[in-house]
Amino acid sequence: MKALAGYLLAALVLSALAFVLGSYQTDVYRKLLLWITLALGYNFLFGIAGQVAFSHFAFYGIGAYAILILLFQVGLPLPLAILVGIAVCVVLSLLVAIPATRLEGFYLALATLAFAQLFVVVLNEGRSITGGTGGLANYRLPDVLGVRITGPWYTVVIVLLMLGTLALLWRLDKSWFGRACRAVRDDAQAAQAMGVNVARTKIIAYAITSALAGVAGMVYAFVDNTVSPVTFGLENVFQLLFMVIVGGSGRHAGAIVGAVLLYLLPVFLSPLIGHHHALVFGLVMVAVVLFQPKGLIGIWDYWVARWRAA
Amino acid sequence: MRDFLELVVSATASGCVYALVALAYLLMTRPTGIINFAVGEWAMVGAFGGFLLLSRFPIPYPVAIGLVLLGMFVVGGLTERLTVRPLVEAGAPPLAPILALLGMLVVFRELISVSFGPDPQPVPPAFGFGRLELGLLAGSHQSFFIIAVTAVVFTGVWYFFERTLAGKSFEAVAIDRRAAALMGINLRLVTALAFCAGGAVAGLAGLLVSPNVSAHYLMGLPLAIQGFTALVIGGVGRVEGALLGGLILAFVEQFTVRYAPVPPGLAMGVPLVLLIGFLLLRPTGLLLAREARA
Numbered sequence: 001m002k003a004l005a006g007y008l009l010a011a012l013v014l015s016a017l018a019f020v021l022g023s024y025q026t027d028v029y030r031k032l033l034l035w036i037t038l039a040l041g042y043n044f045l046f047g048i049a050g051q052v053a054f055s056h057f058a059f060y061g062i063g064a065y066a067i068l069i070l071l072f073q074v075g076l077p078l079p080l081a082i083l084v085g086i087a088v089c090v091v092l093s094l095l096v097a098i099p100a101t102r103l104e105g106f107y108l109a110l111a112t113l114a115f116a117q118l119f120v121v122v123l124n125e126g127r128s129i130t131g132g133t134g135g136l137a138n139y140r141l142p143d144v145l146g147v148r149i150t151g152p153w154y155t156v157v158i159v160l161l162m163l164g165t166l167a168l169l170w171r172l173d174k175s176w177f178g179r180a181c182r183a184v185r186d187d188a189q190a191a192q193a194m195g196v197n198v199a200r201t202k203i204i205a206y207a208i209t210s211a212l213a214g215v216a217g218m219v220y221a222f223v224d225n226t227v228s229p230v231t232f233g234l235e236n237v238f239q240l241l242f243m244v245i246v247g248g249s250g251r252h253a254g255a256i257v258g259a260v261l262l263y264l265l266p267v268f269l270s271p272l273i274g275h276h277h278a279l280v281f282g283l284v285m286v287a288v289v290l291f292q293p294k295g296l297i298g299i300w301d302y303w304v305a306r307w308r309a310a
Numbered sequence: 311m312r313d314f315l316e317l318v319v320s321a322t323a324s325g326c327v328y329a330l331v332a333l334a335y336l337l338m339t340r341p342t343g344i345i346n347f348a349v350g351e352w353a354m355v356g357a358f359g360g361f362l363l364l365s366r367f368p369i370p371y372p373v374a375i376g377l378v379l380l381g382m383f384v385v386g387g388l389t390e391r392l393t394v395r396p397l398v399e400a401g402a403p404p405l406a407p408i409l410a411l412l413g414m415l416v417v418f419r420e421l422i423s424v425s426f427g428p429d430p431q432p433v434p435p436a437f438g439f440g441r442l443e444l445g446l447l448a449g450s451h452q453s454f455f456i457i458a459v460t461a462v463v464f465t466g467v468w469y470f471f472e473r474t475l476a477g478k479s480f481e482a483v484a485i486d487r488r489a490a491a492l493m494g495i496n497l498r499l500v501t502a503l504a505f506c507a508g509g510a511v512a513g514l515a516g517l518l519v520s521p522n523v524s525a526h527y528l529m530g531l532p533l534a535i536q537g538f539t540a541l542v543i544g545g546v547g548r549v550e551g552a553l554l555g556g557l558i559l560a561f562v563e564q565f566t567v568r569y570a571p572v573p574p575g576l577a578m579g580v581p582l583v584l585l586i587g588f589l590l591l592r593p594t595g596l597l598l599a600r601e602a603r604a
Contacts, residue, residue, distance in 0.1 A: 052405070099590045110542065111589045113535070114582040121579040234531065238412065245409055276424060282416030289410040290396060 018155035039259035047249030049205035050185025055112035058119040061232030063217025089214030097206040123229040135228025248295025319449030321564040326460035329556025330515035331537025338508040340484040350534025351418035356513025357520035386509020423527040430524035545595020
């Protein structure tokens with residue numbers, strides 16, 4: 001009950017914010033919420049399930065392209081397009097995950113990296129279906145029950161997406177499945193001995209987080225009302241990894257802190273020092289790995305522990 | 311036929327560049343288990359070293375190549391000292407140094423971008439832009455130069471690992487770190503030298519490829535990925551594997567672009583499919599590592 005009240009309050013506050021922001025701030029705010037959503041999912045995959053995969057942004061793109069193709073080229077109604085889009089993400093993620101779970105550590109990273117690049121190649125060569133290098137544009141969200149959702153109301157949709165993702169992953173993390181994921185991450189052999197099906201746990205964690213990235217991509221498709229291959233390139237996957245590590249991997253709060261910090265860093269630093277912000281970003285990353293392996297959330301934990309002890 | 315043989319020469323030359331990058335990975339990953347994705351950025355730094363020493367303040371090519379090798383040797387060693395050793399000695403999980411090096415990748419790229427700007431910079435080839443014809447084989451001077459240098463490097467590294475005691479100690483660390491340390495091998499020194507050598511080899515690869523592609527701050531990541539693909543194809547266990555993997559990758563790449571009936575954009579996907587295929591069907595690569603002998 002308390003949790004539900006907390007989510008409601010957060011939804012109200014974050015939605016209220018949408019109605020007071022100007023158009024530039026709204027754009028930044030929407031993208032920030034999407035980054036947080038992605039970082040939460042990636043945190044579950046990397047931080048909690050311990051899989052180093054670089055396909056997360058590709059599934060974000062698959063979701064975005066899938067819903068547009070299903071809506072405007074296949075001609076499905078919106079609810080059906082969403083369901084079929086999710087099914088596409090799940091099927092593709094299973095196709096990647098089932099063979100890839102045989103691979104250990106960095107080989108999984110490489111297989112998913114190749115998959116992500118292959119996705120961009122396919123987008124560029126997809127002719128009229130994907131719009132090639134220019135991508136897709138000139139469309140808008142179909143009316144839902146006769147209502148057109150635009151402006152701040154669409155930002156509310158993104159707020160709900162973010163909170164829904166958080167709630168789902170939180171519950172999952174607290175369930176037996178979350179514990180199984182952590183057990184597999186820490187010691188696959190010991191987990192196996194305890195009766196955890198290691199392969200199945202890995203595959204389900206990968207499929208769920210990939211599907212969540214796909215749903216976020218569907219919402220993203222109507223943020224800029226244009227999608228193009230550049231958005232889903234490799235740079236952003238590394239950004240996502242860095243967000244989770246800088247914030248504190250394995251912690252939902254860490255993913256949120258990392259996403260907010262690394263997304264807003266260039267927004268605030270660019271006007272001050274131009275392109276140098278990317279250098280600051282790299283140095284922050286190295287410093288965190290070296291001196292604060294638990295991420296920035298570890299500093300918070302330290303002070304809370306000291307305050308409790310005092 | 312001429313066309314075919316010309317393609318063979320150019321594919322061999324780019325295969326040699328991939329092979330050098332793969333060798334840089336291998337030198338570091340064999341004794342330490344650390345995969346250093348910053349090798350691509352090291353190659354880029356080597357290319358900019360070439361730009362400084364050959365285009366901006368021109369000095370003779372042999373001196374420049376020596377200075378680049380020396381400089382990159384130091385860069386590799388410093389990177390190890392600052393980001394890898396503290397983590398290894400603190401007993402951090404194996405992923406930590408890999409992530410720290412990913413951060414260094416960004417740092418190297420942005421340092422170069424900040425100091426040289428976003429435009430590509432020219433680097434001259436070793437023997438001018440001429441063409442060389444050896445019987446039926448024809449190609450640019452630089453292609454033949456790349457092939458010759460790579461042959462020398464691989465022969466040297468092979469000789470080092472197979473025939474010298476120091477090389478054997480590297481191999482011993484690769485097979486069993488603990489046992490090697492108990493035998494009195496200095497793990498710290500081996501790790502440091504592995505990164506120094508990795509830096510030098512990666513820098514050399516960048517210097518060699520830069521006349522064709524120009525020194526550019528974004529040239530690193532593609533090289534890093536192609537080098538790793540080559541390594542996966544050939545196998546991480548053996549020096550010859552890196553060479554074999556690089557050549558296979560470059561031949562597949564260039565021959566599909568030229569002869570396969572697919573659009574050039576899709577042909578770019580062929581090496582990726584090859585990589586996925588190798589990862590799934592033969593993750594150990596073509597050549598297997600030597601087992602420890604009883």
